[in-house]
Amino acid sequence: MTTLKELAALLNISVSTVSKALNDSHEISEKTRIRVKELATKLNYKPNRIAQQLKNNTSKTIGVILPTVTNPFFAEVLHGIEMAATNNNYDIIVCLSNETLHKEKRSLSLLSNGSVDGFIIAVARESQVKNQTDHIEAIIKSKIPVLMFDRVVNGIECNKVIVDDFQSVYEATKHLIVNEKRKNILLVSNIEELSVGQLRISGYSKALEDYKLTPNILKLDNAVDIEVEKKIYAYLKDNTSIDAILSIDHITGIVAINMAKRLGKEIPKDLSVVGFGYDHTQLLSSPKISIIHQKAHKIGEMSTKLLIDSVKDQTLKTQTIVVPSELKLSESTK
Amino acid sequence: MTTLKELAALLNISVSTVSKALNDSHEISEKTRIRVKELATKLNYKPNRIAQQLKNNTSKTIGVILPTVTNPFFAEVLHGIEMAATNNNYDIIVCLSNETLHKEKRSLSLLSNGSVDGFIIAVARESQVKNQTDHIEAIIKSKIPVLMFDRVVNGIECNKVIVDDFQSVYEATKHLIVNEKRKNILLVSNIEELSVGQLRISGYSKALEDYKLTPNILKLDNAVDIEVEKKIYAYLKDNTSIDAILSIDHITGIVAINMAKRLGKEIPKDLSVVGFGYDHTQLLSSPKISIIHQKAHKIGEMSTKLLIDSVKDQTLKTQTIVVPSELKLSESTK
DNA sequence: TTGTATGCGTTATCAT
DNA sequence: ATGATAACGCATACAA
Numbered sequence: 105m106t107t108l109k110e111l112a113a114l115l116n117i118s119v120s121t122v123s124k125a126l127n128d129s130h131e132i133s134e135k136t137r138i139r140v141k142e143l144a145t146k147l148n149y150k151p152n153r154i155a156q157q158l159k160n161n162t163s164k165t166i167g168v169i170l171p172t173v174t175n176p177f178f179a180e181v182l183h184g185i186e187m188a189a190t191n192n193n194y195d196i197i198v199c200l201s202n203e204t205l206h207k208e209k210r211s212l213s214l215l216s217n218g219s220v221d222g223f224i225i226a227v228a229r230e231s232q233v234k235n236q237t238d239h240i241e242a243i244i245k246s247k248i249p250v251l252m253f254d255r256v257v258n259g260i261e262c263n264k265v266i267v268d269d270f271q272s273v274y275e276a277t278k279h280l281i282v283n284e285k286r287k288n289i290l291l292v293s294n295i296e297e298l299s300v301g302q303l304r305i306s307g308y309s310k311a312l313e314d315y316k317l318t319p320n321i322l323k324l325d326n327a328v329d330i331e332v333e334k335k336i337y338a339y340l341k342d343n344t345s346i347d348a349i350l351s352i353d354h355i356t357g358i359v360a361i362n363m364a365k366r367l368g369k370e371i372p373k374d375l376s377v378v379g380f381g382y383d384h385t386q387l388l389s390s391p392k393i394s395i396i397h398q399k400a401h402k403i404g405e406m407s408t409k410l411l412i413d414s415v416k417d418q419t420l421k422t423q424t425i426v427v428p429s430e431l432k433l434s435e436s437t438k
Numbered sequence: 439m440t441t442l443k444e445l446a447a448l449l450n451i452s453v454s455t456v457s458k459a460l461n462d463s464h465e466i467s468e469k470t471r472i473r474v475k476e477l478a479t480k481l482n483y484k485p486n487r488i489a490q491q492l493k494n495n496t497s498k499t500i501g502v503i504l505p506t507v508t509n510p511f512f513a514e515v516l517h518g519i520e521m522a523a524t525n526n527n528y529d530i531i532v533c534l535s536n537e538t539l540h541k542e543k544r545s546l547s548l549l550s551n552g553s554v555d556g557f558i559i560a561v562a563r564e565s566q567v568k569n570q571t572d573h574i575e576a577i578i579k580s581k582i583p584v585l586m587f588d589r590v591v592n593g594i595e596c597n598k599v600i601v602d603d604f605q606s607v608y609e610a611t612k613h614l615i616v617n618e619k620r621k622n623i624l625l626v627s628n629i630e631e632l633s634v635g636q637l638r639i640s641g642y643s644k645a646l647e648d649y650k651l652t653p654n655i656l657k658l659d660n661a662v663d664i665e666v667e668k669k670i671y672a673y674l675k676d677n678t679s680i681d682a683i684l685s686i687d688h689i690t691g692i693v694a695i696n697m698a699k700r701l702g703k704e705i706p707k708d709l710s711v712v713g714f715g716y717d718h719t720q721l722l723s724s725p726k727i728s729i730i731h732q733k734a735h736k737i738g739e740m741s742t743k744l745l746i747d748s749v750k751d752q753t754l755k756t757q758t759i760v761v762p763s764e765l766k767l768s769e770s771t772k
Numbered sequence: 773t774t775g776t777a778t779g780c781g782t783t784a785t786c787a788t
Numbered sequence: 789a790t791g792a793t794a795a796c797g798c799a800t801a802c803a804a
Contacts, residue, residue: 120791151781153553155782195548202521216484218486493780775802776804779798787791788791
């Protein structure tokens with residue numbers, strides 16, 4: 105890598121002159137400025153980022169800590185973060201907690217040494233279940249800005265970007281009741297222990313309460329693969345009065361459609377299905393599932409902007425932004 | 439952030455003594471070592487990473503450039519990369535090219551200033567289609583190690599981790615012909631312009647040739663959403679002799695199953711379906727699709743290890759590692 | 773055993 | 789208009 109020193113030596117001038125020339129200082133003569141720039145271009149000189157970071161005491165880098173990236177929600181959020189960061193000339197260092205507390209702790213700790221100017225984080229499942237979040241508060245106390253999105257800890261004061269989990273599910277349930285005239289709506293959940301899961305269940309419960317219907321909740325308890333199918337199939341077989349399904353994740357709705365079809369049910373005549381979903385969710389189901397579409401990309405973008413703002417001006421008041429979801433009905437139920 | 443200087447001042451000793459004490463130098467007395475470490479712990483001292491990087495002329499960071507992360511293949515690769523990097527005490531800076539040449543160029547350029555010690559890259563669709571890869575060669579010439587995975591440029595000499603695209607599709611096709619006695623196998627492709635797409639098509643073609651069957655290829659030409667369904671539905675409707683489908687991506691196989699069912703076909707009796715897939719692919723289809731399961735996680739891990747090796751010892755010879763895929767049959771066809 | 777000096781690459785300040 | 793020097797925080801060769 106070419107350095108200022110090397111350029112200076114080749115040109116027989118001082119390092120500081122080279123530096124100033126490259127930064128278009130008014131002090132430098134047209135002639136030498138051109139001479140310097142030509143050589144710099146020729147040798148493909150680039151200011152060493154590390155040195156600049158040391159000098160400026162800023163890394164222009166954001167630490168992004170995600171529970172996982174194979175969940176399409178987080179993948180899409182990451183996409184949004186990356187775009188917004190790039191647009192603001194920030195890099196992102198990505199760490200995956202794998203839903204574990206210890207990895208989350210470790211990542212926060214390792215990066216809070218000047219590597220990043222701030223953090224964007226969605227809390228790991230384990231941290232949230234055990235309600236252990238001291239490590240995050242410690243970071244905030246050390247004056248490194250933290251932004252939490254989606255999985256949020258209420259007790260912590262920092263910027264937050266959240267989804268309208270309660271409201272969107274309330275509206276979707278209401279839609280099933282009022283517009284589609286459904287009476288026995290089953291909620292299928294595989295994330296009941298997460299804050300977002302609880303909010304979604306609350307939205308459903310409130311809607312049923314408001315319309316004086318009885319709630320039916322099928323908790324899958326973190327089931328994997330074939331177990332998911334079996335449990336849903338068994339439930340639908342034993343409870344034939346179910347006329348609508350509301351899945352609060354992005355998998356079980358599609359599985360429910362497949363199981364209902366296997367049981368000979370016609371969709372959406374016998375059964376309406378609403379789930380959470382992303383870009384390809386509707387493409388993968390047939391008949392089309394209706395989805396609550398979270399604006400994951402936007403969540404990433406807004407999180408990044410908000411964090412960068414608070415990095416640049418630490419005196420800003422913290423705020424919580426709610427990104428509304430969109431209910432995308434399948435063609436057949438419109 | 440606490441610095442060595444601050445510790446030194448508080449302890450009334452020199453900076454270098456503090457530094458040595460913290461690094462367990464034999465030169466330092468037990469007594470002061472303990473004194474120093476106690477204060478360091480108390481003040482939560484962490485060596486400034488940026489300064490260390492400048493001093494050591496190494497960032498312990500890998501630049502990861504992916505076309506996208508919403509594709510589950512790349513998401514899972516990223517997961518593997520992150521894990522392996524963490525295990526080796528490396529950070530990763532992630533950039534997304536969004537399949538475009540200019541963003542790929544930009545990311546490489548911005549990070550090749552000391553920010554990273556090496557790159558892991560899967561070439562963007564546009565770069566591959568236009569066959570423009572000078573920017574990558576330039577990085578290699580500048581002595582920054584580069585590892586390419588999956589989407590690989592043959593002309594470039596560097597470490598590579600690839601999938602057995604040709605072989606796995608050949609074997610899957612052979613399985614359909616020999617074990618499942620299929621005669622009219624349709625290949626469905628939405629990625630025919632990528633190197634991997636071409637390899638997969640070649641594997642299919644070779645198998646058909648070996649068994650003297652006629653190839654049928656449905657190229658979707660980057661169709662999105664509902665178009666995918668329409669094209670597949672139309673083809674299956676017009677070509678009733680098709681008795682097997684081989685999808686070379688992770689979406690169209692599931693769509694094909696749904697369309698076939700809509701046409702009243704029984705799976706797998708009338709139609710066998712094989713696609714590419716990942717963790718949840720089989721769960722989302724009913725009846726279950728058979729999948730060629732790429733070891734995406736392993737690809738990420740091996741790429742990272744190989745890159746770190748070449749970062750540590752630049753004299754190592756480059757190699758190309760092939761990570762074999764696994765054909766996972768659906769229960770029904772076993 | 774401890775301390776001083778130097779340098780990593782850059783930029784800002786202060787001479788010349 | 790150009791150059792010398794110091795500083796960011798750390799680590800190390802070299803003195804003491």
